[in-house]
Amino acid sequence: MHNLGFALDGAWRVLLAGLLLGAGLPVLFALGIRSLAWADAGGVVRPAGKTLGYGLFAVVILGVLLGITFIVATGFGKALSFEHIYPTIVPKH
């Protein structure tokens, strides 16, 4: 039964990361789209909406870059560490 324990332990971590990145980033992206739409709605130009929108897109792009970094690092036998909050590339143990 030890496998079930390991699996459930892994599963909730994957679920948490999945919700944060897999649902969180698309939601930020959708908010970005909403901001851009608001920025030029009704003939009024709202620079704040544009700034907010592109800011949100930038966060999403950072998330995607994190994904690419992870894939490349894994391919080279490295791992990503989040112990300093910001990700760093470390040798795989």
Added chain:
Amino acid sequence: MTQASVVLALVVVTALAFDFTNGFHDTANAMATTIATKALKPKTAVALSGILNLVGAFLSVQVALTVTNAVVKIQNSNGTPKAALVSDGGSALLLIILAGLVGGIVWNLLTWLLGLPSSSSHALFGGLIGATIAGLGWAGVNWNGDGSKLDGVVGKVLLPAILSPAIAGFVALVGTWIIHRITAGLAARYTDQGFKWGQIGSASLVSLAHGTNDAQKTMGVITLALIASGDWTDTKNIPFWVKVACALAIALGTYLGGWRIIRTLGKGLVDIAPAQGMAAQSSSAAVILASSHLGFALSTTHVATGSVLGSGLGRPGAQVRWRVAGRMVTAWLITLPAAGVVGAAMWGIGHLIGGLAGALVVFAVLVAAAIGVWFRSRRAPVGSHNVNDDWDPVAAEEPVPDAVPVHAADVPATLPTPELTKGRV
């Protein structure tokens, strides 16, 4: 050329063939939603996915030599084959690998014919398990690991298969639901264009991750065969030609596009809107990468299918075709035993005939099965031209133009009829 090197060549060719089926079987995981929402043209999508798989395969410098250790005991923990299996020049091990690969390929071809997304890794593992049971008995299978980590058939195959679609589905459901709340009432010119790029980005991530993970498995299997036959000794590196061949095989397979499976996943399961497509693809990408980071091996296919299903449940008013979902789940359940039965039968045939002739017969069975499946598939071909057709034929036939003039009887009989209908059809 000795007999042993001919058998080795057959194993290598079969492994590359498996890699190729792995490619076209899994194109759908990355690109089905992108194609269904028309974010990319079908041909463009498979080309992009193929290129990213190629790049991904070359990115993997790490050696996945111990890939079979998850389910069978034919290798030591450092990747070298068990001594008992190579005492006769490696032919015992080569036969197990060959039979296992054939089991995996046959199952991949059959599920492709039925348009069912099933896990290629599970098919490979199933084939290897079957061939190992036939060759070494039940004790040759690593059922439950040694208790120190998630391992064995239960830990690496069965539990992830249950958990991964549920996790991915829930993430996609939450994402889809919130996104629809946020963008409700916005003009399509904002949402469609935006979500198009969101989908392309997330689908690209899935393709790249697929190339790094899945091509590595075949590289590991081929290298194991080379070590077994004494043609390679280094367990820290793989021959460069193996890497090139595997990368090309998976990329070509991906580019070919398993259109039948793309159609099921993109059109059959749920009707996907661009926002759902992005939510589903992002969920897949995040769950695959997170699980790979945490050492919790998931099947890309199960994750992608769960995501699409979740995105169908999350959009208000969207309809999920549960019959299609049921067929997929059935396919997942029987993937392992079905590939196992084929693997075991192939080992039996090869062992009975023995030697080079046995390996040749096993290979001939594979070729015959592949040709058979191909001809059967031609009866109802699915390709880039019809991949996006409506799933229910009734809906597609509805807009039949009424070509017959309503008042045909009132028209003077002297007028030639073609004149009448001109411009109406």
